[in-house]
Amino acid sequence: MxxxxxxxxxxxxxxxxxxxxxxxxxxxxxxxxxxxxxxxxxxxxxxxxxxxxxxxxxxxxxxxxxxxxxxxxxxxxxxxxxxxxxxxxxxxxxxxxxxxxxxxxxxxxxxxxxxxxxxxxxxxxxxxxxxxxxxxxxxxxxxxxxxxxxxxxxxHSEQATGLAAELGARWNIVETSFAAGIGRSLIEEGIFVDWDTLQITDKRRRRSVTGLVEATAGFQHGRCLICDDVLGLSDAVAVDHVFPFSLMHRFDSVGAWHGPDLDALWNLAPAHATCNGTKSDRLPSSLELACLAARNAAIMQSPHPLRRTLQLSLRSALPGQRVSSWPEFLRAVQMAV
Structure with a gap:
């Protein structure tokens, strides 16, 4: 993109x-x-x-x-x-x-x-x-x-607060990537998500960088990935596993999950808490997958380190497979379900 x-x-x-x-x-x-x-x-x-x-x-x-x-x-x-x-x-x-x-x-x-x-x-x-x-x-x-x-x-728009939060998150990410040690970790290894705090951290030191929602919502144009409506200031926002995380546990009971890590940035998207609750453990629709592919492609156009995280997913998250685009990657994940 x-x-x-x-x-x-x-x-x-x-x-x-x-x-x-x-x-x-x-x-x-x-x-x-x-x-x-x-x-x-x-x-x-x-x-x-x-x-x-x-x-x-x-x-x-x-x-x-x-x-x-x-x-x-x-x-x-x-x-x-x-x-x-x-x-x-x-x-x-x-x-x-x-x-x-x-x-x-x-x-x-x-x-x-x-x-x-x-x-x-x-x-x-x-x-x-x-x-x-x-x-x-x-x-x-x-x-x-x-x-x-x-x-x-x-x-003065409905998204003004969100735009300010996105700017602050981007500022935090960029300045942290400039720092010695943690910056090198972010650029070389990508980011890790702390689910207790919904914060992005570096993989090596687990130092908090910024919020996951604030860092990614702008690449979705401030909209819920599920219903495509604006994530408003008064809305409760959750982080959706687009491919439900329960798949990894479900497949553990019958063998082994052969797909990529579903707890990684490529599969995580801000959504209304109500939409996320209604979606529950269902598989994503074709429209949701198209939105996720577009969101991930947009992140790939941003400078380090979020881009690096997704580059690593494209390169190595699918065992034995090499893919070059997010639509292709997501189709491969569907095949693993």
Whole structure:
């Protein structure tokens, strides 16, 4: 699935936003700090924000993450004037007051227009998302970030809370992949799901990275895999085993289950708790399998490490078989049932 195919499933500002957040290149985490600030100002209905005010929210959000995980690959050498170097040096004073220091704010105002604000809408391959969410107007101290009607509508939409959660989850995943040790584990070995907490962890250290629902719902366009309705803010959400996990136990009683691990990411999908309860242990419908194949193909378009997890499933989860696509993989699982 290409980015164009993903967008075609929801040809809207939401689709463009998810393209930028979930499928854009991630050499650093600046786009997530920018996206968080955009949603926050949009939710307050502010159409025009002085660049300095916008940069304050942006840099504060980045510093809060910087104290937990690196915001660029640790192998990357940062110069003294690099924005991340300044952010690290000013983080303690910034967090103590709850406001960026003058030096940090000046660095953000100086770097944002020529760095993250030029790149947020860009995708890999020199393409851009169909919708834009802001523009920079004015010059010098009078520069203003103007939010577009698409961003304002998005920030007040039914899925706004979900979009913010998806962005936060993606930020957590990317920054963790930058960290030494755990990042290498995530990129080389993929992720593990802790069923006690529904958290994604790395396989080696079992350190929590982010929530499974938040990390995957965006690749389903924020919709239940079973009924295809929106996963609303007030809805109870469960994680569905699309092929029921009970199959593995059922086959244990008559021999051995010859299919792949059904407790893995490829088979797990956010769904309404009521839909999941009604579905129970039935096998997936053809429509549900098509949705799962599309969801997994979309994840394969995102940078590490969720993509790596699914690559490993395609490569080795079916004993003695090699498949190259998710429809083919799911047909093979059906044959094992």
């Amino acid at each position: 290409s980015g164009r195919d993903f967008y075609a499933q929801d040809a809207s500002a939401r689709g463009s936003w998810r393209l930028a957040v979930l499928m854009g290149a991630n050499s650093r985490t600046y786009k997530f700090a920018l996206g968080q600030a955009l949603l926050e100002f949009g939710q307050h209905g502010q159409e025009a924000i002085p660049l300095a005010e916008f940069a304050a929210a942006y840099s504060l959000g980045l510093v809060r993450h910087l104290t937990q995980n690196p915001q660029a690959p640790q192998a990357e050498k940062l110069g003294e004037s690099d924005f991340l170097t300044v952010a690290a040096q000013e983080s303690a004073a910034t967090l103590e007051t709850g406001h960026p220091t003058e030096r940090l704010l000046a660095a953000a105002v100086r770097s944002m227009p020529t760095m993250v604000m030029q790149k947020f809408h860009n995708l890999r391959g020199d393409t851009a998302v169909p919708h834009t969410f802001y523009r920079l107007a004015g010059t010098g101290r009078h520069r203003v970030v103007r939010l577009t009607p698409d961003l304002l509508q998005l920030a």
